[in-house]
Amino acid sequence: MIPISFKRHRFSPEIIQHAVWLYARFTLSFRDVEDLLAERGIDVSNETVRRWFLKFGRLIAGNLRRSRPRASARCHLDEMVIKIRGRNHLLWRAVDDEGEVLDFLVQPRRCAKSARRLLRKLLKKQGFAPKRITTDKLKSYAVAIRKERLTAVHDQGLRANNRAENSHQP
Template sequence: MLATKGMRFPIDVILVCIRWYAAYPLSYRHLEEMMQERGVFVDHSSINRWAIRFLPLLEKVFRKHKRPVGGSWRMDETYIKVKGVWKYLYRAVDKEGKTVDFLLTAQRDKAAAVRFFDKAMKASGVPEKVTLDKSSANKAAMDEINARGEMPIIVRQIKYLNNIVEQDHRAIKRVTKPMLNFKSFRAAKNVLAGIELMHMIRKGQLLLEGGIKLSFADQFYVLSGQIRPV
């Protein structure tokens, strides 16, 4: 259950606003107008604060119920603009297209790639294979990780095999495009957690008893504690 003590608006209003924002290509001002049409007068800045505060909490809950991913990963990074400056969103999917993990970083280098892989492996275990593009930094990161372990991970640098993750980036970029420009790294990181969350729910990655009978929206509300699984 999300802690909303002191909030002027009920939890169901907050949840519908942040769900729509993270799931669809909408701006905060779009949502302000849409809520007004429904008789709810909420300022776009309030929706912004709700998204930054609550979306990463819901993504954290989701991780406890995330379906296991396969052992063959496709990893790549894409660009996200923060305060007018490009930052880097590292992402990986398995060969079925299920999201393995993601990480927003300020730099695009070996250290950032190592951080991403460490985060992904802590959550999803060590993969059998990792497919990369021709990035020397990403390959150097995997070489460092392999040097630590007893069982080496097979590393492939084959561009066409990475098409699946490059295509998957599009779902994230489609939602971020109307957001224009994140005002801070923290805001970008937190909102992206929500966007990735909605994308994973759509891909059927929420493992919850009775969850398959729930709609996309209701699976999100289950995470918030507002409804129970069927």
């Protein structure tokens, strides 16, 4: 964790960090963050929030990324058809045990090459290979897992992949 110096600032470090976190996490406008802070009795302008974000945004984001809990050793892979400009494409998704999307990929075809591309992207982003991969019975997943030489247990079957199938629904 990189130490951040908040010297010569009128507001406490907790308020500055909270304002930057609100802006970055929920993609709010600076005026929205100003309003949320005003509801809590903190009188700060949107320009001040903007300056805080420019000065502390990267440092706070880096510290948050480092302190984020590691993803589980189980992941669920799924694909679904979406329309983009009237043409069908496949949205390939990797989801963890809690239903959080770990990674996604949009491809025009449903093939082993696309499944392998999703696996490579997931492995690069996560930094480690999952111990258990759950998929539906699409053969592309088995081919991709074999070609990537993963030692993960590959679960597939009826209703085994409900976590990924339902992760896009509220």
